[in-house]
Amino acid sequence: MSDDNRTPNEQGPVDGVSESAYGAWHRRVLEGRAGLFAVATAVAISIGGLAEIVPMFTATDMGVGEDMPITPYTPLEVAGRDLYVREGCYLCHSQMVRPMRAEVLRYGEWSRAWEYRYDRPFLLGSRRLGPDLHRIAGKYPDAWHYEHMRDPRATSPGSIMPAYPWMLDRTVDPRIVTKSLRALQRVGHPYVDVTEENVRGSMQAQGSDIVASLQSAGIESQWDTEIVAMIAYLQRLGRDGKAVLSGIGAEQEEE
Amino acid sequence: MESSASAVMPGTPSTRTNYDDQIVKMFFTATVVWGIVGMLVGVIIALQLAWWPANLGLPWTSFGRLRPLHTNAVIFAFAGNVCFLGIYHSMQRLLKTRMWNDTLSRIHFWGWQAIIVSAALTLPLGLTQSKEYAELIWPIDVAITVVWVVFAVNFFATIAIRKVSHLYVAIWFYMSFVITIAVLHIVNSLAIPVTATLSYPLYSGLTDALVQWWYGHNAVGFFLTTPFLGLMYYYLPRAADRPVYSYRLSIIHFWALVFLYIWAGPHHLLYSALPEWAQTLGMVFSIMLLAPSWGGMLNGLLTLRGAWDRVRTDPILKMMVVAVSFYGMSTFEGPMMSIRAVNGLAHYTNWVIGHVHSGALGWVGMISFAILYWLAPRLWNRELAHPKWVDAHFWLATIGIVIYTVAMWAAGLMEGLQWRAINDLGQLANPSFVDITARLQPFLWLRLLGGTMYLVGVIMMGINFWQTIRGPGKPSETAPATAAA
Numbered sequence: 001m002s003d004d005n006r007t008p009n010e011q012g013p014v015d016g017v018s019e020s021a022y023g024a025w026h027r028r029v030l031e032g033r034a035g036l037f038a039v040a041t042a043v044a045i046s047i048g049g050l051a052e053i054v055p056m057f058t059a060t061d062m063g064v065g066e067d068m069p070i071t072p073y074t075p076l077e078v079a080g081r082d083l084y085v086r087e088g089c090y091l092c093h094s095q096m097v098r099p100m101r102a103e104v105l106r107y108g109e110w111s112r113a114w115e116y117r118y119d120r121p122f123l124l125g126s127r128r129l130g131p132d133l134h135r136i137a138g139k140y141p142d143a144w145h146y147e148h149m150r151d152p153r154a155t156s157p158g159s160i161m162p163a164y165p166w167m168l169d170r171t172v173d174p175r176i177v178t179k180s181l182r183a184l185q186r187v188g189h190p191y192v193d194v195t196e197e198n199v200r201g202s203m204q205a206q207g208s209d210i211v212a213s214l215q216s217a218g219i220e221s222q223w224d225t226e227i228v229a230m231i232a233y234l235q236r237l238g239r240d241g242k243a244v245l246s247g248i249g250a251e252q253e254e255e
Numbered sequence: 256m257e258s259s260a261s262a263v264m265p266g267t268p269s270t271r272t273n274y275d276d277q278i279v280k281m282f283f284t285a286t287v288v289w290g291i292v293g294m295l296v297g298v299i300i301a302l303q304l305a306w307w308p309a310n311l312g313l314p315w316t317s318f319g320r321l322r323p324l325h326t327n328a329v330i331f332a333f334a335g336n337v338c339f340l341g342i343y344h345s346m347q348r349l350l351k352t353r354m355w356n357d358t359l360s361r362i363h364f365w366g367w368q369a370i371i372v373s374a375a376l377t378l379p380l381g382l383t384q385s386k387e388y389a390e391l392i393w394p395i396d397v398a399i400t401v402v403w404v405v406f407a408v409n410f411f412a413t414i415a416i417r418k419v420s421h422l423y424v425a426i427w428f429y430m431s432f433v434i435t436i437a438v439l440h441i442v443n444s445l446a447i448p449v450t451a452t453l454s455y456p457l458y459s460g461l462t463d464a465l466v467q468w469w470y471g472h473n474a475v476g477f478f479l480t481t482p483f484l485g486l487m488y489y490y491l492p493r494a495a496d497r498p499v500y501s502y503r504l505s506i507i508h509f510w511a512l513v514f515l516y517i518w519a520g521p522h523h524l525l526y527s528a529l530p531e532w533a534q535t536l537g538m539v540f541s542i543m544l545l546a547p548s549w550g551g552m553l554n555g556l557l558t559l560r561g562a563w564d565r566v567r568t569d570p571i572l573k574m575m576v577v578a579v580s581f582y583g584m585s586t587f588e589g590p591m592m593s594i595r596a597v598n599g600l601a602h603y604t605n606w607v608i609g610h611v612h613s614g615a616l617g618w619v620g621m622i623s624f625a626i627l628y629w630l631a632p633r634l635w636n637r638e639l640a641h642p643k644w645v646d647a648h649f650w651l652a653t654i655g656i657v658i659y660t661v662a663m664w665a666a667g668l669m670e671g672l673q674w675r676a677i678n679d680l681g682q683l684a685n686p687s688f689v690d691i692t693a694r695l696q697p698f699l700w701l702r703l704l705g706g707t708m709y710l711v712g713v714i715m716m717g718i719n720f721w722q723t724i725r726g727p728g729k730p731s732e733t734a735p736a737t738a739a740a
């Protein structure tokens with residue numbers, strides 16, 4: 001126990017440094033005054049944060065594109081997006097195509113800021129254990145996604161993606177989706193007439209279309225299953241952006 | 256412990272016996288337990304990436320749900336508890352006072368463990384907010400805020416009642432940890448609740464991304480770096496029995512680090528649609544961050560000058576040297592990866608995973624093990640049950656880290672280059688994504704090997720401590736510095 005309780009302020013090794021260093025200005029100014037020190041630290045860390053974050057809220061000319069025709073996710077897509085979050089798909093899949101030649105060749109148009117306007121939470125991802133999904137809409141038929149989620153090896157031999165068989169049976173609850181839409185409405189997503197009835201109706205309509213397309217490929221499913229919501233979301237991802245970008249031409253949009 | 260301590264030390268035995276070491280022991284135990292759990296989950300997800308059937312086809316064991324469990328367990332449970340045990344142990348001694356309020360210390364301890372347990376229950380259920388290192392659902396976020404405030408009150412009140420006027424450099428680093436994590440956590444967690452387990456963030460799209468990576472990078476900076484630098488400034492000189500190399504350097508690099516770190520977040524969003532100026536700021540400040548980071552590394556390494564003969568024989572010092580070296584390595588690699596062109600290659604790849612773990616296994620892990628080994632004999636007043644195992648742990652960990660990071664660098668470079676390769680016809684040279692993934696498999700198995708070695712070391716450490724505390728360990732009669740040698 002020889003040195004257990006020695007503090008650096010004794011002649012111990014920690015501050016065996018010359019006492020003269022201690023007598024210097026900094027000791028008098030800051031190191032004896034914990035309160036001042038704490039405030040100085042808080043100020044030091046605030047400057048960088050404020051300088052970067054505040055302009056993101058206030059400035060309008062940052063390409064956030066208020067005028068771009070991006071529509072909020074439909075109720076079924078909101079449900080699918082929440083499933084995407086629940087299963088941690090974003091840990092293997094990015095949703096951000098970078099402006100590089102190879103990326104555009106592989107995935108399509110690079111991602112613009114305004115495309116993410118209704119993304120709460122953002123799902124850009126930081127890892128590509130699987131391909132980017134920002135332009136997945138329309139790449140495959142619904143039935144492909146169904147088979148792929150059931151067993152990725154069925155459509156993509158050699159895939160390391162986990163299977164999600166439980167999504168085939170579990171259902172989504174329009175009541176919760178209604179609550180979700182109400183919350184999103186409060187933070188500015190332009191939904192109107194958010195009632196449980198309307199939400200259920202919308203989900204059923206969109207889900208039934210997907211069920212029909214699955215049926216034509218010989219797959220039986222229900223409009224309120226998780227897999228249908230997941231497919232709705234995937235078939236939506238990047239669709240608006242793609243439409244806008246092909247409509248106005250990438251060069252034009254870049255100015 | 257008082258009897259043997261006061262026999263040797265002149266000074267004020269009455270103050271010394273008053274330190275609350277019970278709370279240190281509690282955090283110590285939690286650290287070891289969560290360390291094993293968190294790294295075991297790390298090994299499991301490493302296996303899942305090499306061999307997909309390990310996902311087991313069950314919702315709660317699939318990769319997307321276990322990966323956040325790994326990161327939360329190693330960062331907030333393992334690294335977090337290390338910080339707390341080191342802070343409670345060293346600050347009482349540095350300030351020559353017992354913690355201000357023992358009840359608050361206990362609330363902090365049990366509150367934090369309850370948060371970890373609820374994380375371990377909710378994450379596998381898929382209850383998550385998806386923001387990396389801030390996944391926990393909003394009720395847990397509220398609990399974190401409350402527990403953190405309890406900790407902060409106790410921390411600052413203890414500083415207020417200190418018996419020495421001077422605040423040693425370690426205390427500054429602890430302070431920056433307490434303040435900054437509070438700010439980061441609250442700003443990044445602002446969300447609008449939907450149900451008890453679901454919420455949406457106040458920010459959307461790229462603003463949400465910027466806030467998240469401002470948080471994410473500084474979680475690295477102020478959870479895995481500054482508190483550990485504080486610990487280094489206390490325990491490294493202590494273990495080496497040498498004074499800190501330069502006190503002045505520690506002041507300069509502290510302020511530079513604290514100021515610069517906050518700006519660097521956008522290096523996680525390079526080439527995204529984030530405004531150009533924000534990306535450039537992130538890159539420039541990241542590169543500048545090299546200087547204060549290396550200030551800390553040099554101060555640590557140079558503190559060992561004149562003690563190098565002991566470094567060769569004392570596994571605790573060896574661990575500290577490796578830790579500080581990996582700190583220097585990863586804070587060199589990080590700024591390089593922040594250069595846009597380099598990030599264009601590294602981003603999204605296993606290279607980032609290599610960088611993460613050279614910092615996490617090399618710096619955070621190694622310095623933690625060194626502190627734990629140094630403290631155990633002192634806290635429990637016994638000799639380590641298996642002194643030789645410490646050296647074995649050192650080698651398992653060191654070789655494990657090297658295998659892990661080298662495998663990840665190789666895999667990262669390979670996939671980065673193959674993703675972008677374009678042939679003479681202007682087409683993708685490797686159009687199939689899965690084919691590229693398949694070529695990485697050998698490296699993923701190697702990583703699993705390295706990670707498993709690292710885990711085995713940690714388990715050996717756990718057994719060693721268990722037998723030290725519970726087993727037939729005898730009260731030490733000699734100075735414990737030799738106990739671990």
Ligand code: HEM
Pocket residue numbers: 126127129294295297298300301302304322325326329330334387605607608611612615616619620702703706707709710
């Ligand atoms: C036994 C040792 C460990 C093993 C085998 C291991 C394995 C892994 C694996 C397989 C991943 C996912 C990689 C991917 O997405 O491709 C991961 C991620 C991560 N691990 Fe570990 N890990 C270990 C220890 C640690 C420790 C001690 C820490 C921190 C103190 C840590 C921090 C992290 C972090 C922060 C990530 C997320 C990285 C990112 O998102 O870029 N790990 N780990």
Ligand code: HEM
Pocket residue numbers: 126387471475479480519522523541542544545548582585586587588589590591592593598601602603607610611614615618619
């Ligand atoms: C000067 C210091 C450092 C700088 C400038 C830096 C820079 C970077 C960069 C550029 C990335 C890659 C981002 C991407 O492309 O996705 C990154 C990722 C990361 N770094 Fe560092 N790094 C530094 C030190 C450290 C240290 C010491 C640690 C660990 C203790 C660490 C932990 C991480 C983690 C966990 C990530 C992964 C984040 C994620 O994507 O989830 N870094 N860092």
